[in-house]
Amino acid sequence: MKEKQNVPLCDTTDLMVYGHEPWLEMAGSHGHAGGSVEVYVKWGHNMQVDGLARKEGMAALVVAPGGEKEELALADGGPDYYTVGFPTPVDGFYHIITKNTGSYVLDKEGKHHQGTRREHPDAAQAIFYNQYAQTFVPVGHDLEGVPQGAGTPLEIIPAVWKQWRVGDEISLQVQFRGKPLDGATLDVACNGPGGYRQWQEMTGGDGCINLQAREPGRCLVVARHRLEEGEEGVYDALSLTATLYFFVTK
Numbered sequence: 001m002k003e004k005q006n007v008p009l010c011d012t013t014d015l016m017v018y019g020h021e022p023w024l025e026m027a028g029s030h031g032h033a034g035g036s037v038e039v040y041v042k043w044g045h046n047m048q049v050d051g052l053a054r055k056e057g058m059a060a061l062v063v064a065p066g067g068e069k070e071e072l073a074l075a076d077g078g079p080d081y082y083t084v085g086f087p088t089p090v091d092g093f094y095h096i097i098t099k100n101t102g103s104y105v106l107d108k109e110g111k112h113h114q115g116t117r118r119e120h121p122d123a124a125q126a127i128f129y130n131q132y133a134q135t136f137v138p139v140g141h142d143l144e145g146v147p148q149g150a151g152t153p154l155e156i157i158p159a160v161w162k163q164w165r166v167g168d169e170i171s172l173q174v175q176f177r178g179k180p181l182d183g184a185t186l187d188v189a190c191n192g193p194g195g196y197r198q199w200q201e202m203t204g205g206d207g208c209i210n211l212q213a214r215e216p217g218r219c220l221v222v223a224r225h226r227l228e229e230g231e232e233g234v235y236d237a238l239s240l241t242a243t244l245y246f247f248v249t250k
Contacts, residue, residue, distance in 0.1 A: 001148045011052065015019075016102050021044075030139065030140070034088060038083050047220040057101050061098075061150045063149075091205065092138075097152060101129060105119075105125055107124060108122070125237065128234075130239070136158070156243075159168070165247045174242070179207075191218050192215045219239070220243055
């Protein structure tokens with residue numbers, strides 16, 4: 001077996017202030033009961049890889065088909081991804097979530113610095129970033145159903161989950177603190193035979209969007225929500241991001 005090479009990390013963590021976020025990609029199409037699954041944790045903007053965020057700010061969790069939650073460890077993978085592995089004892093959908101956090105201030109000259117108001121009391125603004133990356137791993141063949149949610153503050157929930165194929169309609173709901181988020185502008189990115197493309201969608205009053213699977217490939221939906229609420233003397237605003245990865249076959 002070939003050993004993994006030790007490749008220096010290209011640290012682009014600080015670019016979260018400009019819209020960088022994590023997302024998850026499954027290694028393979030599905031898992032098998034009694035086996036294990038590996039998921040890649042990637043970093044960049046709208047599914048375009050750009051270095052990696054520091055692992056120290058990240059945590060991972062899996063929600064099993066029965067609703068049981070288990071914390072997972074992130075391992076070094078390659079120059080542009082981490083890995084998360086877990087056992088899959090039974091058939092069903094496994095909901096994988098990673099959380100990435102960071103605190104940054106904006107000084108009066110418009111420059112960003114890592115830290116909070118504790119370290120930078122004279123900053124013009126202090127923001128606390130919480131970023132959630134999601135994907136659903138099917139264990140078993142030809143599964144279709146409603147997988148378990150994770151209950152994160154910002155979450156993208158599918159009406160149903162299955163192996164998406166060209167021609168399918170994919171219905172997703174964005175929830176903020178458990179309720180539909182109306183009027184949220186979402187970034188959608190897809191990469192398939194026709195190349196990379198991205199566009200925006202807006203949720204309706206029910207927090208939903210409907211996507212048409214037009215070609216095979218990898219897809220990512222990115223939701224962002226900012227609140228002017230904070231913690232006295234620490235931060236003034238909360239920036240939430242959620243990403244949901246899926247792929248479409250022919």
